[in-house]
Amino acid sequence: MGSAILAMDLGWMGPNYSISTACATSNFCILNAANHIIRGEADLMLCGGSDGAIVPIGLGGFVACRTLSRRNSDPSKASRPWDTNRDGFVLGEGAGVLLLEELEHAKKRGANIYAEFLGGSFTFDAYHVTQPHPNDGVGVILCMEKALNHSRISREDVNYINAHATSTPIGDLKEYKALIHCFGQNLELRVNSTKSMIGHLLGAAGGVEAVATIQAIKTGWVHPNINLENPDEGVNNQTMYWILTLLLWLNKNDYRGDCFLG
Template sequence: MAGISSALSCSGLIFNKSKESRNGPSIFQYNGLKQAETMQVGSTKFETKRCISNSSAKCGRVKAISSPTVSAPKRETDPKKRIVITGTGLVSVFGSDVDTFYNKLLEGVSGISLIDRFDASEYSVRFAGQIRDFSSKGYIDGKNDRRLDDCWRYCLVAGKRALDDASLGKEVLETMDKSRIGVLVGTGMGGLQAFSSGVEALVQKGYKKISPFFIPYSITNMGSALLAIDTGLMGPNYSISTACATANYCFYAAANHIRRGDADIMVAGGTEAAVTATGVGGFIACRALSQRNGDPQTASRPWDKNRDGFVMGEGAGVLIMESLEHATKRGAHIIAEYLGGAVTCDAHHMTDPRSDGLGVSSCIVKSLEDAGVAPEEVNYVNAHATSTLAGDLAEVNAIKTVFKDTSEIKMNGTKSMIGHGLGAAGGLEAIATIQAINTGWLHPTINQNDLETEVTIDTVPNVKKQHEVNVAISNSFGFGGHNSVVVFAPFKP
């Protein structure tokens, strides 16, 4: 396969339009873009100029014009509506312990390696952030463990570890009103291996050989369902699937359930297990992935001039989100505060980002409005930063549009070490953000040897940095133009 001249990322992606794939023209064709337009987003007006029909043309930047009548933002003060984080749980390429996970990130360790889960020897991409030595002991019984797709195994372990971290183990849950505790863990792909195995059985042996678990273990709602079944949680329960923006969408929706009074606690996050023959093959077909087979650990290199695509990852990241009132009453240890969030759509293209960056910048603006935060208060961004040509710079330009003075902001890319976990990415990165808040250390963005000149924000290149986080945002964007931003801060009573 030819090298990527214009690679894609989940949402901030652009395809090589000048060449046909070996199977004929790409289905992702360029949409002609309109001329300038003005759009109001909350209290901020955006003036945009867009390119016309030339994918290599440089687009005018978005202008954010602050309204002179904007009043100072006000944070939520009602303890029933303030959302705090009381537990975190994950499954990652660095294991299932949050502290170990973050220590590896701080050390700048790459979790990318050659794939051995299936025979990838004939694939043009043969590496990923594959999880090894995963254990579900103590969290899933043996019989179910053998049947489950890894997507749901990761979800159950991360979810239960988060509950344990929040002092919400089985015995404690038995004393609580479980109808007031919900589960919202999404996934971009669902049970991909279960689905692939079912189709293979159908083609090779006929429909009678399809497993009865084919449908239940393929559909995307099953992570939330299985976690609720195992724990007895009867509050709001469903999944959201917005590709790589999934986990942040779940955090945003979960917080709103608590604010509306639907629940006191929400178990929320994302899970994914797409390092499979089908998953990797599919993204190769999209021409999305880095092809550095000779040096996988340097393949994910956000904002570096020599980046050539993203690296597949997998895992799960789950937060326990709780009203401050409820957390205080039960004496919970509060890790951080969720201040707000936002979700928007580019309404532009299946995979390409808007050339004017309006979808991303408006999502950041709306998240800050929801959080009651002024742009000047934000001093840390956990970026989507997938290591793609178009996506990385589109995100940076959107950030610079919203934050006029970025001299105090630090921004890093977690995917440089763990790869792109798709629907789980936002969950893992939210935990990295919360760990940064609590430790006072930011992990590096590794593999930065030749930074793009447009990137004038401190990306914490290659070595960790001490940094007292005031307010942090975590960005996630997905295929379909789905944008999501969540805002976290240290908890202050």
């Protein structure tokens, strides 16, 4: 109903619906919105997500799954993607929304254009409700390869990845292996996880982290992976550039990727 109420207020009569696909919700919304514009069904679309699961039933479900960090005595250190001492994710809340617009329509009205959407992909592990596929992130690999193909760019063109990396023992490792498989050992590829600083926003994560990625494109500044003190084996700057401090990355003309699992 939220999207319907907003559309009635704005007088927008194009495609209007809500999506619920767990942690990948926002990215489903963004890619679907882009496809509506590509097919000529809308000139512009609002898309993204919001989530607020810090309630008894929300916490209870994740406690039962044993997915949350138990570092209650030191919460600022609890979210630590790719660190050997990670023990689960930190639940966060928030919202992230983008306005996607057909390029010529945006130029005609003098809009500030922050980034260009090139493509994306959806895939399914077909394995388990919460666990990644045991074959070293095969579902993630398929999704990223299809996204690169859809975007018509090569893996060498990509110089920044905002990873899903939630700070879970299994998930982070599978995603790392998928990144290595898809992009190889590339010291020009910057990698970080926004969740290290704000926790996991579930359905809103893709929207918020898309905003972080677009800000990196706009400003050249890339935020760090905080709490990455004892990296997993292979997570080092001989494979990719794992960002540990605020980084000024001036090359704004290449391509960034946003990876979300759910």
